[in-house]
Amino acid sequence: MSIDSDFHEHLKCGCTTTCRAWAVTRKDGVQLGFTDHDGDLEFDGIKFRADTGMTARAVESSTGMAVDNSEAVGALNSAAISERDIEFGLYDDAEVRAWWLNWADTRQRQLIFSGTIGEIERSEGTFRAELRGLAERLNQPRGRVYQKGCLAKLGAPECGVDLEHLGYNAEGVISSISGETSFSVSIDGTFENSLV
Structure with a gap:
């Protein structure tokens, strides 16, 4: 100084x-x-x-x-x-x-x-x-921290994703998992547009 x-x-x-x-x-x-x-x-x-x-x-x-x-x-x-x-x-x-x-x-x-x-x-x-x-x-921590893993359940309030208004949704079953971040889903029927 x-x-x-x-x-x-x-x-x-x-x-x-x-x-x-x-x-x-x-x-x-x-x-x-x-x-x-x-x-x-x-x-x-x-x-x-x-x-x-x-x-x-x-x-x-x-x-x-x-x-x-x-x-x-x-x-x-x-x-x-x-x-x-x-x-x-x-x-x-x-x-x-x-x-x-x-x-x-x-x-x-x-x-x-x-x-x-x-x-x-x-x-x-x-x-x-x-x-x-x-x-x-x-x-001091500033902003939000994004990381690979997420502790929130999809669709829960802390998740921030509104499942009611996603646009397309369907129910399915995970048929196979390949690696830590990839999986395949088997879906019965077709996707239906759920946007209002």
């Missing part, structure tokens, strides 16, 4: 003025900013509030496809994150971005985390939110 050159120069000097800030964008579009600095900050049109009592654990970074997760901890504050909003699921899967920055010059900053909020635990007026990295989505 490359670091902004001005921020890098600031970090190389003997006296640094750094802090962390993170923005949460809920599914309803509401955007909130937080910082562990002792004063409010503002950049990218977001006000990062210092009076929320919210802190974030250091982000664990790794190479490859490993999942980078962290967590945020804070007090339930009706002016920031309320217990009611958490109960209503407004923070479920909300987008989170976190920066390491120079609070004396917020143009000098580095994005250190981007992901979503996972599980949220509440107890005695505080909350603990799991922060899931972008690679977390790669661990």
Whole structure:
């Protein structure tokens, strides 16, 4: 991860003025900013509030496809994150971005985390939110899995095939099996069109 050159120069000097800030964008579009600095900050049109009592654990970074997760901890504050909003699921899967920055010059900053909020635990007026990295989505099953074998009985609701409206049907008896996927059927009479 490359670091902004001005921020890098600031970090190389003997006296640094750094802090962390993170923005949460809920599914309803509401955007909130937080910082562990002792004063409010503002950049990218977001006000990062210092009076929320919210802190974030250091982000664990790794190479490859490993999942980078962290967590945020804070007090339930009706002016920031309320217990009611958490109960209503407004923070479920909300987008989170976190920066390491120079609070004396917020143009000098580095994005250190981007992901979503996972599980949220509440107890005695505080909350603990799991922060899931972008690679977390790669661990989630997507779509349907198709395979050679099928556990559903033909025509059953979980099968998805409506035998009443196949078009042609007839009753028969399996007369021979050749291999694992082929068989022959003996049918008495002729096919009748059953489409209505």
